[in-house]
Amino acid sequence: EIVMTQSPATLSVSLGERATLSCRASESVSSHLAWYQQKPGQAPRLLIYGASTRATGIPARFSGGGSGTEFTLTISSLQSEDFAVYYCQQYNNWPSFGPGTKVHIK
Amino acid sequence: ELHLVESGGGLVQPGRSLRLSCAASGFIFDDYAMQWVRQAPGKGLEWVSGISWDSGSVGYADSVKGRFTISRDNAKNSLYLQMNSLRGEDTAFYYCAKANGAGSHVWDWGQGTLVTVSS
Numbered sequence: 001e002i003v004m005t006q007s008p009a010t011l012s013v014s015l016g017e018r019a020t021l022s023c024r025a026s027e028s029v030s031s032h033l034a035w036y037q038q039k040p041g042q043a044p045r046l047l048i049y050g051a052s053t054r055a056t057g058i059p060a061r062f063s064g065g066g067s068g069t070e071f072t073l074t075i076s077s078l079q080s081e082d083f084a085v086y087y088c089q090q091y092n093n094w095p096s097f098g099p100g101t102k103v104h105i106k
Numbered sequence: 107e108l109h110l111v112e113s114g115g116g117l118v119q120p121g122r123s124l125r126l127s128c129a130a131s132g133f134i135f136d137d138y139a140m141q142w143v144r145q146a147p148g149k150g151l152e153w154v155s156g157i158s159w160d161s162g163s164v165g166y167a168d169s170v171k172g173r174f175t176i177s178r179d180n181a182k183n184s185l186y187l188q189m190n191s192l193r194g195e196d197t198a199f200y201y202c203a204k205a206n207g208a209g210s211h212v213w214d215w216g217q218g219t220l221v222t223v224s225s
Contacts (some may be wrong), residue, residue, distance in 0.1 A: 025131075091210045095141075
């Protein structure tokens with residue numbers, strides 16, 4: 001089983017600031033990496049797949065990068081609606097999720 | 107508009123069974139793989155199971171293998187999860203998901219149904 005880790009566990013950010021979230025895989029997953037956003041009481045939403053491809057309707061301020069075992073999700077200028085929990089998921093083998101990074105207002 | 111509506115959740119005793127259903131609409135159901143993903147209250151996401159469009163490829167998380175069975179009925183635009191020998195650690199919201207493959211990323215999610223395993 002591929003184990004996914006995310007850092008930091010929580011991130012305090014001010015409106016308009018840049019946020020960088022990290023995700024690491026216990027072995028290479030190539031570019032088979034997705035990012036999801038989840039707000040309280042809601043289902044997750046796909047943001048990024050293939051490590052760097054934005055899903056339909058996702059604003060350009062969200063960008064993904066990396067390959068192999070190290071990945072990042074960058075939110076270039078945080079908006080109020082971006083405060084949420086973000087999960088990475090590998091799907092190089094049967095899928096597994098990271099534990100999430102909670103982004104909250106500083 | 108796409109809809110994925112789960113049903114069948116509820117309170118069940120340990121060791122008993124439950125069958126979840128997911129009614130899909132707003133897209134061509136048999137063009138897509140489907141998955142079940144769960145989330146214990148206040149916890150993270152856990153992939154449970156996936157099935158290809160034609161049921162030819164099926165996969166399960168180790169935590170449910172041998173106890174859960176995923177299936178689909180393309181004529182009814184429906185996805186199912188038969189859950190047997192339920193345990194307390196199976197307590198979670200269960201999300202039905204439209205996926206890029208049985209073991210790939212998820213395109214769209216239902217709103218979830220809560221399964222509580224307790225005596």
